[in-house]
Amino acid sequence: MKSGDYLNNVEVTAIKSTNSYLIVKYNNTYFYLNIFNNTHIVGQKFNISGTIGAIDSKQNFFNFDFQNYLWTQNIHQQVIDYKIDAIETNNIIFLFNKYIVKKFNNELIQKFIFHNYLPGDLKNTFNSLGISYLLNLSGLNIFLISVFLNKTIFRFKKNIYLKMVIDVFLFFYLFLLKFPLIITRVFFGIYINNFGYLKKIKISKITKNCIIIVLLVFVQPLFFLNITFIFLLVTLIFFDSKNNNSNWKFILINLLKATMIFIPLQIYYDWKWHVFDEFFQLLISPFVFVCYFLTFLFWWLPNVETFFIFLKNVLINYVHLFSYIDICWNIGHLSPFLIFLYYLFLYALLKYKKYLILRIAIFCSFTIFILFLNRLFLPEEILTMVNVGNGQSIIYINKVKHVTILFDVGNGQGFGKTNAADLLRYWGINDIDYVFISHNHEDHYNGINKIKEEFHVKNIIKRENTQSEWNINGLILKTFKLTKQKDENDNSRLIILMTGKSNIFISGDLTKVGEQQFINDTNFQKLIKSLNIDLMIIGHHGSKTSSSDDWIKLINPLYAFISGTDHNNLHFPNSETLETLKNNNIQYWISQNIHNWTLDLQTKSIFDLK
Incomplete structure (x- = not known):
């Protein structure tokens, strides 16, 4: 059976049931069904109608690969737009599972x-x-x-x-x-x-x-x-x-x-x-x-x-x-080649029986050398817009200065709350110097608890903080914000990160109303015009309520990142915003549910982190 085929009221049997999905078997083929608050029981039989589709988890490479997990279980297809009806079942597996589900609810x-x-x-x-x-x-x-x-x-x-x-x-x-x-x-x-x-x-x-x-x-x-x-x-x-x-x-x-x-x-x-x-x-x-x-x-x-x-x-x-x-x-991601080197050296060391203490010392030294090589592969200075759907999580890492800064840690609908944390673990980050939360909307901060749980976070700067400038090991951060705005988006803290070689402008969810107030601020204008902005994080996921032509002309970035995607009733970025960027000759990159666009600040090159 192939994608696009239709199952018309066929009888299937449940072979695995969790809180969020059901695996059913039809003939010798297994299908995945996405069911929220699933209460079906293994062994239960159903009549099902629906369209067969390929399984596409649309997850980041650094998240748990659910699609690969299903493939290892020989499950390659799902049923979408389905209708499922339970039918009378009396097989021993169903009766057994029905009994234990009803009788025993202890972990x-x-x-x-x-x-x-x-x-x-x-x-x-x-x-x-x-x-x-x-x-x-x-x-x-x-x-x-x-x-x-x-x-x-x-x-x-x-x-x-x-x-x-x-x-x-x-x-x-x-x-x-x-x-x-x-x-x-x-x-x-x-x-x-x-x-x-x-x-x-x-x-x-x-x-x-x-x-x-x-x-x-x-x-x-x-x-x-x-x-x-x-x-x-x-x-x-x-x-x-x-x-x-x-x-x-x-x-x-x-x-x-x-x-x-x-x-x-x-x-x-x-x-x-x-x-x-x-x-x-x-x-x-x-x-x-x-x-x-x-x-x-x-x-x-x-x-x-x-x-x-x-x-x-x-x-x-x-x-x-x-x-x-x-x-x-x-520790971070270890390349298979380094793992192979490690085991090759370990095997040789275990085969040699003399001088135990010396062998352990040599082995420890070699292990430290491998970890050093692994860190050597990381870029010197990067900024990544994490793929979080219609949310925002920006990570800046400077390997030389030993600085890690997060600008928002939010995730959009349909995405878990661990994306920024998973990527930081992948890179082997343990300490976070600063986390800046632009404003009080969940899609910009709902991953903060996971960050605090897994990392040593030295400072969390919320939008209520009145400080406007930071010097972080030679990196200069200047921030600007309006106060007491009716629209929480207009309370967003604007951030300019000046690294010495590059300048990054982060807009939060500032709307055109807030943008105009900054455009009218002569001091803000003077500062922006004195800088060459290399990268701008476009405001509000590229919504048409943000990024006016005058605003884009003032910031005038070389490149632009947009954290947004089509999801349910949210269609980001808006074509009007994209047209504005095109008219101002600004190259842009959109996360679109699959990309983790990254700027190497040393080479000024942009690549998709995969």
Whole structure:
């Protein structure tokens, strides 16, 4: 089936359901449906009509790539302008999921037993420390459970067939959960171990992992595109499958080895490093296991909701204690070439067995060198208009002067509130010197909380601040504003950034009414005419209520950026504004929902950040 085809009242089955979308299956094809406040249940059947279209998430490259995530699940198409009607469903998967949704609304039970994430404090708390993977049914939990079972139920060989019965039960459990990747990987390991025990075959760790990879590809053909595949591959390459030493020195060395092996991958995917991540894992994992084990034992009992609420709150508060000593360092995007160099050097170092301290010292020096090379690739001085739809977020970075300034941190409708924060993490920024908020409209400040949460922000300048000039490590900022205007747009703080080589003019959402007041101000006129404005951020997303011909003639920029796009009933920029820019021979660049236009202030070149 191809884009443009029409589904006419066909029967589909839900295979995945979240709060914001539904994945359905028709014949052997999967479709994505965007549903706000979705309450449909996995296994449920529907009659659906609608047009098939390609999936286009229209997200920035530095945001979570939802489109790529769907592709790894073999979901390439969506149904748009659809009509969906539930029909009577009696299959076992639907009845099972209907029961657990109705019966169990606790985060611990949903996550630990049914592998579902409910939005809430549990997920957010673990995410804040970068350890959300501990909530997965991981190898650690399975290992501890296996130890418990082998020391009790499976202590005697006569219980060997009980293991087989439990294996069948586990497979049925996986079937009900639609074979989630992480749990499936762990249970495949259990099956292989039990098979080896039954047949009295010694299966090496590397052989077991290879078999697991093959089985996972069979269950999910695009598994090799998943991050789990990369971690498994690295494990196969670097960990010695023959050495099973369990003394404390060997365990500590293996912990250090695991840190050196997995941290680069974590940085590559998240662009940041929680320095005490491994330490937190050691202290939190046993507690998570206790919660998992208690949940596993008692989730099915009636009237235990109060107990699980208490258990969840204890877990959240315990984990939250570690946030007081958490140190998070934004490393930034690492190129695959540098990652390859890192692992090549690490592999050579691990193969050489002598002079441990010297090897660690050399390795640390080489790692610092790689981080230095990574920073070297960044431009010296840039200003980026972040793609935020009909909002405004402007980022200025001067690598030489170690200065980062944000001019507004807003996002338009249809965009998340993390765009500026995500791009700053991508660049490896940790400290922000100033954030200037032009005026009190949400599309110019609704990302500020995320900025304050993830970065050390030294100064936030709101439009109420009466100071008009700043010297930031040799950079001069002059600001101008009107006061007590009826239209909040006309209260916008105008900003002129003077770097010594370039001059940037930022207009906020000033309307033509406000523009005229500044045009009539002789002091303002005199200053503007004494400067050569290289770049102007056009006011109010290019609306026809801003950017009069007289105003554009006065500012007279070499280039212009416009943060705007067509979205719902908002059509930015307006053709009248574009005509004004053309008539004044000003080149302009529009974000248009896809572009992150960037000015290199050293070379005066403009490029799309991709």
